[in-house]
Amino acid sequence: MIRRVAILGGGPAGSFAAAQLASAGLAVQLFDEKLAWEKPCGGGLTFKAYHQYPFLLHNATPKRLVTETTLGASGGGQARLKLHDPLVIYSRLDLNRMLLDRAERAGAQLEKTRVLEMSRAGSGWRLRTSAGTAEADYCVLATGARNSLRDFGTQLHPRDTMAALGYYVDGDRENIDIQFLDGLEGYIWVFPRCGHLSVGICGKGVPAFELRKRLDLYMNERGISTAGARFYSHLLPCLDKGSWRHNRVAGDGWMAVGDAAGLVDPITGEGIYYAIRSGDLAAQALLAESSAAEPAAQYRRLLRRDFTADLEFGARLAKRVFQGRFLCAPLPRRMVEFTRHSPRFAAVMEDLFAGRQPYTGLKRRLLSNLNGSLYEIGMNLGFSRVVPWRFSQPRL
Ligand SMILES: Cc1cc2nc3c(=O)[nH]c(=O)nc-3n(C[C@H](O)[C@H](O)[C@H](O)COP(=O)(O)OP(=O)(O)OC[C@H]3O[C@@H](n4cnc5c(N)ncnc54)[C@H](O)[C@@H]3O)c2cc1C
Structure with a gap:
């Protein structure tokens, strides 16, 4: 019988799963070494995300709703694209805080600590954290793309990731910019947020320093100054077409959600929606099953039916x-x-x-x-x- 669930990581995936499980009456402990923080990200949420989870649009958290995009490509000029359903752009500090507050209100206990180890203890788990130890019947791994608990979650090989980096720049604009560069499996983005811009680049198979040079050049050409701008970089899961079939998303007594399970669109890099959705599906699988062994199979089925078949197809096109x-x-x-x-x-x-x-x-x-x-x-x-x-x- 699953009564106590440990959620490792409090980004969108972990905090959403925590909220769902706690509101269903389970005892949920969520561990995150930083809790709410400005995770390197564009912060853009698509219509698909807020259509499925309307609270992502209807809330008091600061956000930008952007209805115009400029698409550009080397030698191809630019095209303006009207978005009848806006892209909703958050600072990740604000978004993460909103999601964590929601989990706490649902009854989850939030612990600001790093999980160092996860090991079996009878039919359950013992966690060693920077603050001590904890026990649980079931673990949900939501530790993101830089998951250090290597025996659990997706095994990301170099072919399954792309570098993503950029700057938070003072400034404002009404539209999003997306720029494709010749030969790059990735793109540059400029996302207006409340009070600043998130300007970044992602690319597969290209070293980070090379991406940064290309981004700096673009910003220089567009008159976007990096003076005083805060630099960020992170890993973006981008599973290769062959990696989806053997993706390690769950095992006996645990499931991985969000980036820790590699659940990111391999073309657009959209990951927030898939983090939340996988957190939701993991919670559904856990709540539907009574023994700790079966939720893993149920979770895999739900993921496949919901979106991983489509992302796998996307990986073939990328x-x-x-x-x-x-x-x-x-x-x-x-x-x-x-x-x-x-x-x-x-x-x-x-x-x-x-x-x-x-x-x-x-x-x-x-x-x-x-x-x-x-x-x-x-x-x-x-x-x-x-x-x-x-x-x-x-x-x-
Ligand atoms: C540069 C960049 C731009 C992006 N832009 C977009 C975008 O515009 N739109 C979009 O949809 N997606 C975007 N993404 C993808 C998106 O950021 C991720 O898919 C999303 O954050 C995944 O959420 P998550 O909860 O799985 O992981 P994360 O948000 O990474 O959260 C993981 C959490 O786990 C915690 N943690 C990790 N290890 C431990 C540990 N051992 N113990 C305790 N806590 C731990 C971390 O502190 C963190 O809070 C972007 C990614 C990058 C890198």
């Missing part, structure tokens, strides 16, 4: 989205040009931004709704497998 070519030019450049010139293509981009367009349905939508040019773009993304050969164009 390289081609950023580094594919179409009509003699990099695909990101063409995406920007098509967004600028084709309202129908812009609508697809808007839905991708909002999280309304799953990757698994993207090819069907491109093929059935868009004109001949977009049909060709779809084929360049690898859809030639599903269309008759005689309609295929030679790859350029």
Whole structure:
């Protein structure tokens, strides 16, 4: 019988799971070495997140609602994209504090301490922390991408991560900027927050110092000064296509949620929604089962049905989205040009931004709704497998 649950980590994944479990009556202890903090992040929440969890929009916590995005690509100019459902941007200090307060109000006990070790004690667990020891019947691992408890959670190999870094800069603007760079499996972002901008870059297979040079150059060209700006960097899980199938998200007596389970969109880097959603699914799996051995299997099933199949499909597309070519030019450049010139293509981009367009349905939508040019773009993304050969164009 599971009565006491230990949650290791108090970011969005851990604090949401804690709130769900505590409000269902379990005794929940949440351990985080920092509790609320400014975790390196853009802080952007998509429509998908606040549509599913309306409290993320309707609350008194400071946030920016942004309805306009500028997309750019080297050599492709810029395109303005109207977001009918805004991107909601928080400072992570504020977001984390709101989520932790919610967990505490639901009855979770918050402990500001680092968990050093997690070991079996009978059918339960003993935790060694910087402050002492604690016991639990079940553990939810929510320690983020830099999980130091290496026997539990996703085993992140270099091919499963990307570096992400940036600056918090004084300033304000009304729109988001997204900039694709030639050859980079990643992008630059400028997110307006309350009182400052989060400007950053993520990229797979590129060393952090190289990314920083590219970001500094971009900021210099755009007149965004780094003087007095606070630098940040972190790891972003970005599971390779082959890694999803064997992803270690749960075991006997434990489950991993959020970044600790590698649950991040491999194309956009969106992770906050998946952290919260996986925290929710982990809680559902725990509450549905009575013995400590079965929730792991139930959790894996729920994840697969809910979103990991789609993220796995996204991982298969990622390289081609950023580094594919179409009509003699990099695909990101063409995406920007098509967004600028084709309202129908812009609508697809808007839905991708909002999280309304799953990757698994993207090819069907491109093929059935868009004109001949977009049909060709779809084929360049690898859809030639599903269309008759005689309609295929030679790859350029
Ligand atoms: C630069 C950057 C920009 C990003 N921008 C966005 C964005 O705009 N939108 C978006 O959706 N996602 C974004 N992400 C991804 C997002 O930040 C993560 O997916 C999200 O924070 C994951 O939440 P989590 O709760 O799983 O982990 P985290 O938020 O990392 O929380 C983990 C917590 O565990 C604690 N912890 C770790 N180890 C221990 C331990 N041993 N003992 C006690 N406590 C511990 C930490 O202190 C931390 O509070 C970005 C990521 C990066 C790196």
